[in-house]
Amino acid sequence: MSGMNLNDWQEFFAVLFFVGSVTIIFTWSAKLVLIRALSASKHQPGKPLSKQDKVVLSLGLFGIICVTYGFFVEPYWLSVTHVELTSSKIHKNQKVRIVHISDFHCDPKPRLEEQLPSIIAAEKPDVILFTGDAINSREGLPVFRKCLTELAEIAPTFVVKGNWDTCYFTEANLFGGTGATELDVQPVQLKIEDNVICVAGLPAPSSKTKRTEKRKSVQDVMQDVPENIYRVFLYHYPDFIEEMEKNKIDLYLAGHTHGGQVALPFYGALVTLSNRGKQFEAGLYQRGGTHLYVNRGIGMEGGIAPRVRFCARPEVTVIDVVGQQGN
Numbered sequence: 001m002s003g004m005n006l007n008d009w010q011e012f013f014a015v016l017f018f019v020g021s022v023t024i025i026f027t028w029s030a031k032l033v034l035i036r037a038l039s040a041s042k043h044q045p046g047k048p049l050s051k052q053d054k055v056v057l058s059l060g061l062f063g064i065i066c067v068t069y070g071f072f073v074e075p076y077w078l079s080v081t082h083v084e085l086t087s088s089k090i091h092k093n094q095k096v097r098i099v100h101i102s103d104f105h106c107d108p109k110p111r112l113e114e115q116l117p118s119i120i121a122a123e124k125p126d127v128i129l130f131t132g133d134a135i136n137s138r139e140g141l142p143v144f145r146k147c148l149t150e151l152a153e154i155a156p157t158f159v160v161k162g163n164w165d166t167c168y169f170t171e172a173n174l175f176g177g178t179g180a181t182e183l184d185v186q187p188v189q190l191k192i193e194d195n196v197i198c199v200a201g202l203p204a205p206s207s208k209t210k211r212t213e214k215r216k217s218v219q220d221v222m223q224d225v226p227e228n229i230y231r232v233f234l235y236h237y238p239d240f241i242e243e244m245e246k247n248k249i250d251l252y253l254a255g256h257t258h259g260g261q262v263a264l265p266f267y268g269a270l271v272t273l274s275n276r277g278k279q280f281e282a283g284l285y286q287r288g289g290t291h292l293y294v295n296r297g298i299g300m301e302g303g304i305a306p307r308v309r310f311c312a313r314p315e316v317t318v319i320d321v322v323g324q325q326g327n
Helices: 006-041 052-074 118-123 138-152 165-169 220-222 242-244
Strands: 079-092 095-101 127-130 155-157 188-194 195-201 231-233 251-254 283-287 290-294 314-323
Touching: 006 052, 079 195, 079 231, 095 118, 118 138, 118 195, 127 138, 127 195, 127 231, 127 283, 138 155, 195 220, 220 231, 220 242, 242 290
Parallel strands: 079 314, 095 127, 127 155, 195 231, 231 251, 251 290
Antiparallel strands: 095 314, 188 195, 283 290
16 A cells, blocks of 8 residues: 555545444344344344434444445436536537546446437437446447447547556457547547537556556647637546646546445545545536536446445536637
8 A cells, every 4th residue: 555645545544434334334233133033033022222223223224225226226327417618719609519428337238328329319419528448348348339339320429548448458449340439649620510629538548657647648639739729638537637727628528436436425425546536526627717527427347346326326418518608
């Protein structure tokens, strides 16, 4: 743990406290239930429960309900978030509609992937943008590619690779033949009504590089893009808003945090795995002229991690960039 920073330690102790509290409550509740069951099997009257025991049993029951909800309800309960931004770079009385999706983490069995195309098509996007982490295993690749192919038929679709894509599935054909365009250094300009926007992005660094390093800088990518064009930049991590602001990025789209995947009321995400900790855990942020949106993602962390979401529903973000009055 010698390489852990302050945010890492905060997340570590938050998880330790949460898991410890849950373990104590479930263990205590199980002990009380077992004692009552043994007494009943011997036809002996059980000892009256104290107020403390009643509270613990209530918390244990509530915990079981929460776990059931986290496994079987929330991962399948999609949230469509609408955000409106204004810009002098968009013509008056016109708008550009962007759908932002992230972190599919597809497993062999589909969850929301089969519903996504029709849900997104109903929003009538001008462009669809995906900020990385496609699959949890190679068996999930057909699920991801089928969904992405259907999305690319709805509107121009642009993608970047996340850390799972560049670290674990470097040889997998994630995007080829789907109709989606992978962004890697070369920005793309799109004409939407009377407006021109620039969409650019960079892949997450591979496991061979440090997370804070990028093969190319934002400045390298954007140096030939005129500043009067609305600039959208895709990058998996939400850690670089200062660099985006410096390079006059209008909209910075990221994912990675899953909104914590498990979040608590009033506290929010337990874990974000971001260098910025809870600073940019989910939703809309602004730094100067740059807006950052951190999408909670569609899927859930792979490997041995439990496929659970709590207070961090899977998300599709619909962003309308509207021309300011007087343009």
